Amino acid sequence: MDSMQRDLQDVSAVVRAEIRLEAEEAEREAAVSTAMHRTLADVARELMAHGDTVALDVGERIFVGPVTGVGSDLVSVDSGAWRVDVSLASLVRIRVVKRARSGGIRPLPGASGSFRGRLLELQLSGQPVEAGLAGAEEPVIGPVALVGCDHVAIGEEVGPEWFLPLTSLAFVRTREPER
Numbered sequence: 001m002d003s004m005q006r007d008l009q010d011v012s013a014v015v016r017a018e019i020r021l022e023a024e025e026a027e028r029e030a031a032v033s034t035a036m037h038r039t040l041a042d043v044a045r046e047l048m049a050h051g052d053t054v055a056l057d058v059g060e061r062i063f064v065g066p067v068t069g070v071g072s073d074l075v076s077v078d079s080g081a082w083r084v085d086v087s088l089a090s091l092v093r094i095r096v097v098k099r100a101r102s103g104g105i106r107p108l109p110g111a112s113g114s115f116r117g118r119l120l121e122l123q124l125s126g127q128p129v130e131a132g133l134a135g136a137e138e139p140v141i142g143p144v145a146l147v148g149c150d151h152v153a154i155g156e157e158v159g160p161e162w163f164l165p166l167t168s169l170a171f172v173r174t175r176e177p178e179r
Contacts, residue, residue, distance in 0.1 A: 040088050044075040047096065051103030056084070057092040058170045059134060064097060068105065074115040083174050087115045090134050090170035115166070119147045122172065129154070130173040131164060139173075140164065 047054055048067035056063045056077060063084040069076035075094075076085045122129055123144040130139045131154055145160040146153040152169060153160035 040091070040094070041070055041072060041075070044070045044088075044094065047094070049104045049106070051100035051105065052096050053098040053100070055095045055097050056086050057095070058086055058090055058132065059092065060137060061132060061171070063171070063173075066100075066103075066105075071113045071115065071117065074113075074118060076118075078176070079173075081176055083176050084171055085115065085118045085173075086171045087169060089167075115169075116147060119144055119152055119166075119169075119172065122174065123147050127174055131162075131169060132171040132173070133164060133168050134170045135168075144172075 044067055048070055051066060053064065053066055054077065056075065063077055063079045065077040065079040067075060068078045073088045074085055075088060076083060123146065126143050128141060128143050130141050132139045140154050140162045142154045142161065143156070144152060145155050145157045150166055152164050152166060153162065154164060155161035
C-alpha cells in the first residue's frame with residue numbers, strides 16, 4: 001500500500017508540474033498577444049507610468065526627459081526648462097535612456113488628449129512656441145495665432161506670418177514656468 005501511495009503522489013506531482021507549465025505558457029502567449037495590439041501611445045503611457053527617461057527622435061532633433069503626458073496622437077516630455085509636445089505621426093523613435101527605479105506619473109485630468117488640443121491650449125495662452133516642421137532644420141517661432149481644421153497660424157493674431165499644415169508639424173516646444 002505504501003508503494004502505491006508513493007506512486008500516486010509521484011503521478012500527482014507530475015500532473016501538477018505539467019499544469020503549471022501549461023499555465024505559464026498560456027500566460028506568456030497572452031502577454032505576447034497583448035503586446036502585439038499595443039499602439040505607440042500605449043508604449044508611451046507605460047514609459048510615463050514607470051517614470052523612465054526617454055529620448056524622442058523627431059527628424060534631426062532629439063528631446064530627452066521623462067514623459068509627462070500622452071494623448072491619442074501626442075507625447076509630451078519635460079526637457080529641462082522646456083515642455084516638448086511631439087506628434088506621434090512625426091516621431092522617428094522612442095528610446096529608453098534611463099530606467100527609473102521608482103516614480104512615474106499618472107495622466108493628469110484635463111491634459112491634452114490630442115496634438116490639435118494642445119495647440120488650441122497654446123492659442124488660448126498666447127505664449128510663444130517653437131514649432132518644428134518635418135524635414136525643416138529651422139523652427140518657426142512665435143505665438144499660436146489660430147488653429148484651423150488642417151493648419152496652424154504662427155505669429156500675431158492681426159497678421160500671422162506662418163501657416164503650417166498640421167501634417168507637417170512635428171513638435172511644439174514651450175518654456176516651462178519657473179518652478
